[in-house]
Amino acid sequence: MLFFVLAFFTACGRDRAEKGEETQTTGATASWVPPDGKYERVQINGITVPMVQVMEKGTVVLVDTDGVKPRTWEEEFKRKGNIAPGTFDLHKTNTNKNDTFSDDEVDRQGLWVIDSKGNITQK
Numbered sequence: 001m002l003f004f005v006l007a008f009f010t011a012c013g014r015d016r017a018e019k020g021e022e023t024q025t026t027g028a029t030a031s032w033v034p035p036d037g038k039y040e041r042v043q044i045n046g047i048t049v050p051m052v053q054v055m056e057k058g059t060v061v062l063v064d065t066d067g068v069k070p071r072t073w074e075e076e077f078k079r080k081g082n083i084a085p086g087t088f089d090l091h092k093t094n095t096n097k098n099d100t101f102s103d104d105e106v107d108r109q110g111l112w113v114i115d116s117k118g119n120i121t122q123k
Helices: 002-018
Strands: 021-028 027-034 037-044 047-055 059-065 075-078 087-093 104-112 120-122
Touching: 037 120
Parallel strands: none
Antiparallel strands: 021 027, 037 047, 047 059, 059 075, 075 087, 087 104, 104 120
């Protein structure tokens, strides 16, 4: 019986991998990494922000905190270390307001997790 249960879960995981779906494991539960795209009115550590943009298969999330259009991205969460998909360990703030994060310093390190709706919480 155990063999059949293990075979079923292995086949399900293989099907998800073939479809390009990524999972992250948090303890005993798994959650889906949201597809790349823009998500409106999501929460970051309990605070609602106007929009986030998930990019690069969930390794980067840009955050619009002011809601002004055209969109500007004031914060960035990034997965840099060897951590699970859907988790981030670096945070940057666009302090020089030049619409790029490559020249901004990392201002926080930690571990954040994104859920399937685009909400980000600190772990």
